[in-house]
Amino acid sequence: MQSMDELFHALLQDVYYAEKQLLKALPKLAKKSTNQKLKEALTKHREETEEQVERLEKVFEAIGKRPRGKTCDAILGIIAEGQEVMNEVDDEALRDAGIVSSAQAAEHYEIARYGTLCAWAKLLGQDEAVELLSETLAEEKHADELLTNIAEAGVNESAAERPQAAE
Ligand SMILES: [Fe+2]
Ligand SMILES: [Fe+2]
Structure with a gap:
């Protein structure tokens, strides 16, 4: 890679691949969620x-x-x-907590990638790209916050109420 625009293009291809994978993964996570809010959040985020x-x-x-x-x-x-x-997690409450954690890992990855893409698009003077990428970055941040709220509103507590594993 010789230039900033090549770097930008490569990262764009990376994120494009990631989003396409998430299109397939999000419905699976939603399907396995028992908490209704979690299920809805994942379904909406797929859209x-x-x-x-x-x-x-x-x-x-x-x-x-x-x-x-x-x-x-x-x-x-x-x-x-x-x-x-x-x-591997049979207990519904524990599985929900695990699903939130996985979904947030994906969101954080996307936030990092879109953050960089926005910054690079600005440097390259790609105004339309900046606008489009910022819009998505805001959605990813919002999805992440929503997941935090859902975890704090009960998913984590329900999981913590499960009996501890025997030593
Ligand atoms: Fe995304
Ligand atoms: Fe996302």
């Missing part, structure tokens, strides 16, 4: 994610590139951990 993918496609267009993803190992790892929680 937002569809728009986020479209926004990324517009960003590709703005920089004169075709939308293409590039395998992002980080998101695959986060999703695999979420899958593990869903497969």
Whole structure:
């Protein structure tokens, strides 16, 4: 990679891949959630994610590139951990707490990526991209806050009330 715009393009491909993976992962997390608010939040965020993918496609267009993803190992790892929680935790309250934690790991990853993309788009003078990426960044932050609220409104407490594992 020789220039800032190549770096920007590579990161854009990374996030595009991540969003597409999340489109598939979010419904699975929602389906396995027992807490109604959690289920709704994940379902709604999947809808937002569809728009986020479209926004990324517009960003590709703005920089004169075709939308293409590039395998992002980080998101695959986060999703695999979420899958593990869903497969290995039988207790519903504990599983909900684990699902919130996995979903927040994904949101934090996205917040980091979109934060960088916004900053780089600004540097590159890509105004339309800045606007589109900022909109998504705000949605990711909001999704993260919502998950924190849901955890604090009962999911974590219910999980903590479960009997402790025997030594
Ligand atoms: Fe997203
Ligand atoms: Fe997200």
